[in-house]
Amino acid sequence: MTTxxxxxxxxxxxxxxxxxxxxxxxxxxxxFFKKLGINSLxxxxxxxxxxQHFRIELPDYELQGxxxxxxxxxxxxxxx
Amino acid sequence: MLDLSKFNSLGEAxxxxxxxxxGEICLIEADRDRENARLTYRQFKxxxxxxxxALIDAGFRPGSRAAILMTNQSKWLISAYAxxxxxxxxxxxxxxxxxxxxxxxxxxxRAEFLIVExxxxxxxxxxxxxxxxxxxxxxxxxxxxxxxLAGAQRWESFSDAASGSPPPAIVPRRREDPACIxxxxxxxxxxxxxxxxxxxxxxxxxxxxxxxxxxxxxxxxSILPTNHAIDFMVGFFGPFVCGxxxxxxxxxxxxxxxxxxPRYRITYxxxxxxxxxxxxxxxxxxxxxxxxxxRRMLDALIAANRSLTRRRPRPKISRLLLPQVHKAxxxxxxxxxxxxxxxEPSTLQFFYDLGIPVGNGYGCTEAGTxxxxxxxxxxRADTVGKPLPGLQVRIAQPGPDGIGEVAVRGKTVMSHYLxxxxxxxxxxxxxxLLTGDLGxxxxxxxxxxxxRKKNMIVTEEGKNIYPEDIENTFDGIAVKEYCVxxxxxxxxxxxxxxxxxxxxxxxxxxxxxxxxxxxxxxxRNRRLLNYKRVSSYxxxxxxxxxxxxxxxxxxxxxxxxxxxxxxxxxxxx
Numbered sequence: 001m002t003t004x005x006x007x008x009x010x011x012x013x014x015x016x017x018x019x020x021x022x023x024x025x026x027x028x029x030x031x032f033f034k035k036l037g038i039n040s041l042x043x044x045x046x047x048x049x050x051x052q053h054f055r056i057e058l059p060d061y062e063l064q065g066x067x068x069x070x071x072x073x074x075x076x077x078x079x080x
Numbered sequence: 081m082l083d084l085s086k087f088n089s090l091g092e093a094x095x096x097x098x099x100x101x102x103g104e105i106c107l108i109e110a111d112r113d114r115e116n117a118r119l120t121y122r123q124f125k126x127x128x129x130x131x132x133x134a135l136i137d138a139g140f141r142p143g144s145r146a147a148i149l150m151t152n153q154s155k156w157l158i159s160a161y162a163x164x165x166x167x168x169x170x171x172x173x174x175x176x177x178x179x180x181x182x183x184x185x186x187x188x189x190r191a192e193f194l195i196v197e198x199x200x201x202x203x204x205x206x207x208x209x210x211x212x213x214x215x216x217x218x219x220x221x222x223x224x225x226x227x228x229l230a231g232a233q234r235w236e237s238f239s240d241a242a243s244g245s246p247p248p249a250i251v252p253r254r255r256e257d258p259a260c261i262x263x264x265x266x267x268x269x270x271x272x273x274x275x276x277x278x279x280x281x282x283x284x285x286x287x288x289x290x291x292x293x294x295x296x297x298x299x300x301x302s303i304l305p306t307n308h309a310i311d312f313m314v315g316f317f318g319p320f321v322c323g324x325x326x327x328x329x330x331x332x333x334x335x336x337x338x339x340x341x342p343r344y345r346i347t348y349x350x351x352x353x354x355x356x357x358x359x360x361x362x363x364x365x366x367x368x369x370x371x372x373x374x375r376r377m378l379d380a381l382i383a384a385n386r387s388l389t390r391r392r393p394r395p396k397i398s399r400l401l402l403p404q405v406h407k408a409x410x411x412x413x414x415x416x417x418x419x420x421x422x423x424e425p426s427t428l429q430f431f432y433d434l435g436i437p438v439g440n441g442y443g444c445t446e447a448g449t450x451x452x453x454x455x456x457x458x459x460r461a462d463t464v465g466k467p468l469p470g471l472q473v474r475i476a477q478p479g480p481d482g483i484g485e486v487a488v489r490g491k492t493v494m495s496h497y498l499x500x501x502x503x504x505x506x507x508x509x510x511x512x513l514l515t516g517d518l519g520x521x522x523x524x525x526x527x528x529x530x531x532r533k534k535n536m537i538v539t540e541e542g543k544n545i546y547p548e549d550i551e552n553t554f555d556g557i558a559v560k561e562y563c564v565x566x567x568x569x570x571x572x573x574x575x576x577x578x579x580x581x582x583x584x585x586x587x588x589x590x591x592x593x594x595x596x597x598x599x600x601x602x603x604r605n606r607r608l609l610n611y612k613r614v615s616s617y618x619x620x621x622x623x624x625x626x627x628x629x630x631x632x633x634x635x636x637x638x639x640x641x642x643x644x645x646x647x648x649x650x651x652x653x
Contacts, residue, residue, distance in 0.1 A: 041358050
């Protein structure tokens with residue numbers, strides 16, 4: 001069973017790879033829109049990458065109102 | 081298409097459409113690569129009439145208000161038709177707002193009925209403000225079998241009790257009766273509920289279809305939220321009264337949007353600049369990956385297409401010259417439309433050169449959505465087009481450079497703001513709607529926009545953000561007073577890009593702007609949806625000018641700040 005911390009770590013690594021920023025620059029509590037300088041469309045792109053990795057399907061509405069990595073991890077964790 | 085001059089209401093016109101094209105497809109609903117539903121006009125009617133019957137049996141009366149809170153899907157349109165059939169007023173609500181905001185607008189609209197998707201309903205029931213919900217009947221779509229609906233009923237079974245009853249007769253409405261209450265802003269306390277009449281919609285549809293007709297077989301790809309007046313028109317009412325089909329996709333992931341073009345052979349689509357940009361990026365990336373020789377060939381073909389389509393679009397020739405590009409868009413695309421925010425001319429030109437004309441337009445909910453639109457006669461990348469037929473547009477109080485406030489008069493202009501005669505009187509003066517946008521007409525009658533007179537910003541995703549709507553987020557911060565402004569309102573700029581919000585902080589005497597204060601401001605800012613956030617702050621050391629009722633005189637304060645400080649005084653948050 002994957003823990004929330006492990007899921008969060010994997011998301012941070014995938015986000016760092018996807019947007020080509022150093023992993024160390026991202027923290028679980030970070031606002032990913034601000035930190036990565038992305039808009040909601042680019043965030044949907046990341047969601048696609050995360051779906052492939054975790055082999056789950058996340059409806060768009062799961063991202064609504066979510067702007068930090070930890071909450072995103074919680075949403076993903078609940079579907080694993 | 082139907083002759084809309086013969087109808088008095090949206091319900092009558094839609095009813096006629098359902099009877100005119102029973103065998104044509106009217107709706108396709110897909111989720112990713114799966115198709116959820118494909119309905120003919122006859123099947124649509126068979127679902128909508130029992131719902132209308134059940135609503136009426138539940139007390140729905142002519143003039144009753146019913147809110148719809150859903151993402152774009154078939155049940156949105158079926159529910160809307162049932163509401164109009166019963167002579168009701170539709171309140172389309174933005175599914176992207178927070179539950180607290182949705183509840184606030186529901187209360188303001190006094191909607192007795194609410195039709196809502198399960199995941200949105202679940203969020204509302206978990207909101208502390210849920211107890212304030214006044215809607216008498218709530219219908220929830222797609223609820224899981226064992227879900228607790230907190231007193232609501234299932235949309236799918238609501239009509240069952242009425243299934244044996246005869247369908248209700250359509251309730252007649254007058255043209256001047258309200259059809260919809262559409263909120264253009266006001267979640268911060270002063271809701272702007274635009275009351276749009278049946279006439280507003282019928283006339284807007286006549287004007288738009290004069291420029292861009294639909295017909296049976298056309299597939300309109302609806303991705304802008306249907307709660308916005310523009311998608312309601314071009315992604316529902318317009319296609320329906322022409323016997324065309326609407327395609328819904330329940331995800332906005334770029335890869336599924338791209339796949340939907342060929343899968344459903346899309347004819348038209350309206351989008352916001354951010355999505356158009358994303359399509360452009362994807363294409364440019366693919367072009368850049370081509371081997372050099374192929375790239376040279378492509379550039380030559382694009383140049384040939386540009387030259388051949390200088391006067392007007394020639395879709396057949398463009399498809400012959402650039403088959404791969406057109407195949408990716410399904411091979412049936414006639415045009416894309418863009419609006420809601422500024423679009424860079426280079427993006428519009430990029431698509432036009434590929435043989436994909438993008439009609440750049442401009443409008444606002446208060447004007448019944450579209451005010452001006454490009455018509456490709458010839459294509460122009462640097463304007464928002466000419467006024468729609470039947471609409472008067474003028475520049476109020478132009479300066480020496482010809483730039484002034486865009487004012488609109490015509491049958492598509494809204495009736496009024498719900499329950500706010502004061503704001504209505506400020507916005508519609510002597511029959512002219514004052515848009516708050518600055519523009520100028522060129523010698524060929526095309527409108528060009530140069531910025532805003534009003535205190536608001538528009539994001540590249542087409543979101544209009546009013547400072548008053550987000551200010552309460554900062555209630556209780558440790559300062560004497562504060563106020564949020566659009567940067568371009570403080571320091572007028574002749575631009576439509578890079579708009580952002582500034583928080584003006586006035587500390588108590590002797591107090592400074594401490595790191596703790598800024599940390600508190602930043603934490604509160606993060607609670608706002610990402611596109612609503614303030615980007616910077618400004619320290620101010622004088623008392624704000626106030627009205628007798630202790631409200632900030634925003635215009636006066638902005639003038640004082642403009643005189644004392646330059647734009648460079650802002651500090652990024």
